[in-house]
Amino acid sequence: MSTEPASGHASTLVTQEMDGGGPTPVGRRLAEWRKRRGLAVASLATRAGLPEQLIEDLEAGRDWVDQRHVLSSLATGLRLDPAELTGQPYMPCGADHCTVHSLGWHVRRHLARVFSADGAVAEANREQLAVLVDGLRAADDGGDLVSAVLKVPPLLELASPPQAGEADREVAVLRAAAHTAVGRLLRRLGYWDLAWSVLSQACPPAARPAVLGEEVRLLLDMGQAELAVARAAGAAGVTAEVLLTVAIAHAALGHEAESERLLAVVQDKAVGPQQRSEAASAGAFAAAERGAFDQVLDRAAGTACLPVGDRAGLLVLTASARARLGRYGAAAEDLAAAESIAPLHTRLDPLARELVSVLLAHGDEHAEVLGGIAARFGMK
Incomplete structure (x- = not known):
């Protein structure tokens, strides 16, 4: 089997998303890229530092990706950018x-x-x-x-x-x-x-703190948690936003104690409901990286004052946490709420697209609503 990667972006190689009952978008791309690389499941597991069973479950549709460190580990093992597994940026729909x-x-x-x-x-x-x-x-x-x-x-x-x-x-x-x-x-x-x-x-030096915050966030979204931490280390004028992002990065790296320490530092210094909401939201994302889904829901409860775009992202996160806990109906409601307040933010979220596939397979109670969401996501 050839180990040369296929030409073209992953979003052009996959033309139809799952509508339930099979691998999620990431699970299907994972199987395709693993075969293109000529890798056995065991070989990919070794490269990615992940259990063989997880890779088998993802490819068979028995599990899905909702943790940044899992996505980045899979991408690293396949010598890909994480976007190749999520299909970003998505082909336009509407x-x-x-x-x-x-x-x-x-x-x-x-x-x-x-x-x-x-x-x-x-x-x-x-x-x-x-x-x-x-x-x-x-x-x-x-x-x-x-x-x-x-x-x-x-x-x-x-x-x-x-x-x-x-x-x-x-x-x-x-x-x-x-x-x-x-x-x-x-x-x-x-x-x-x-x-x-x-x-x-x-x-410009005067703008460096704001630019640094976005650089660190970008590195984290790219699955480069170690680089995100290194980028912020020793930087002058580190803001609360940077510290919160670094806390999530540490959680993705398995550094729970340091992650919780940074979250506590920012929470203690937070002034006003918006800053406290931002700290609680970061805490929820850090908990998700650790697989602490009950904590995700507890921390998300203290985020009443987030901007709409960020609120939608948090609702996708809580929807995924509820699905992990078997609360599929509540998960569908959170996902629908996210789309209602920030439609394109939600439709372009790779984890939201993963979740749609999962809920379509389990959410009979909300099948009509989920089918409409999938169509608007360009997945049907």
């Missing part, structure tokens, strides 16, 4: 998703112009930059990805790297904030390579 999918084209065009020898740089306008950055953040936080994406092209025009000798510190910080906001949006959508390229342009 007009809104097509608009969101165009973000990759806009960013590639922008980067090509920036790196070309004669790339023109727009004159920075402080007021316009500030309005666009705030608008992009608000739309992303509010779960309106279409509005967020539509703000990116004009924002990138104004946020091009500064001319040599530019001395306006406030504009430089706004440029960095723009690149960080675009990088965050790209990360959410699965354009991880483009996100890193955009973040590399946001480098």
